[in-house]
Each structure stands twice: as C-alpha cells, then as structure tokens.
Amino acid sequence: MDTMTLKRLFDLIDRQREAHKELRTALLDQQTALRRFDTRRLEQLGRRCDALGERIAELEQARRNLTGLNVRLSELAATLGEPDRSRLTAAAMGLRQLAADVASINRINASAVHNMLNHFHQVYQMIASAGRTTGYGASGQADKATGAFLVDAVA
Numbered sequence: 001m002d003t004m005t006l007k008r009l010f011d012l013i014d015r016q017r018e019a020h021k022e023l024r025t026a027l028l029d030q031q032t033a034l035r036r037f038d039t040r041r042l043e044q045l046g047r048r049c050d051a052l053g054e055r056i057a058e059l060e061q062a063r064r065n066l067t068g069l070n071v072r073l074s075e076l077a078a079t080l081g082e083p084d085r086s087r088l089t090a091a092a093m094g095l096r097q098l099a100a101d102v103a104s105i106n107r108i109n110a111s112a113v114h115n116m117l118n119h120f121h122q123v124y125q126m127i128a129s130a131g132r133t134t135g136y137g138a139s140g141q142a143d144k145a146t147g148a149f150l151v152d153a154v155a
Helices: 003-036 039-067 073-078 084-129 150-154
Strands: 133-136 142-144
Touching (some): 003 084, 073 084
C-alpha cells in the first residue's frame, strides 16, 4: 500500500472513530432523556443518531472502497512494515472498542425502551379491562358509559 493511500486510510479511521465517539455520546444522552422521559430530547437524539449512523456507514463504505471490500484492517496491517503495522493495529483496536461500546449502550437503551413500552401496554390493558364506569350518578350508583373510549383504541 502506497504512502498516500495509507494516509487516506488513517484519515478515514480517525473520522470513523470520531463519528463513533459522537454516537456513543448521543446514546448516553439518550439514556438520560429516557430516565427523564424527555420526549422532545429523545426525538432530537433519535435524529442525531440516525444521521451519525448514516455517516458511519458512508465512512465504512469509503474505507472498503479504499482497501478492498472484504479486507479486515488486521489483515491489512499484517501486510505492512513497522511502524505502520502497529499504528494500524492500534487504530483498528480503538475503532473496534468504540463500536463495541456503542453496541452495548444501544442494547441497554433498546431494553429500557422495550420495558417502558411494555409497562404502558400493561397500564392501558388494566384501564381498558376496568369496565366502563364513568362516575357515580345521583342515586350513588356507578354510571356505565356507552360507546367507545380512547383507551379502547390504544388497548
């Protein structure tokens, strides 16, 4: 691999690492927003994560175009002399660790969202199964409503 291509590769890896760091930060912010149930912030962060995911995919495609579609960085590093081999190995390990961090945080967030949605579903089911009492009439007896309720549509 010539010097110019290697320089472009290191530049791409640096940009990938920065994008992964930004995504990790956005996902951690998403955890905070989930704890606070800040829906506006969650929407903003969702858009941010989508944009970062697209950027990461574009950078990965650029890296694959530069090095070959199925060439792993560790395989490429093995073909290089020192100090480029060590630099590429360290860069690949750093990128791999960031990707693992992002995946772990994303799994935690997905689990939290799943649990939250499951809880809401259970609450709506309880409300819907409680009957159609709308209050008490003048006789002190529970009045039963007729017709459909919003909760019926949700449950």
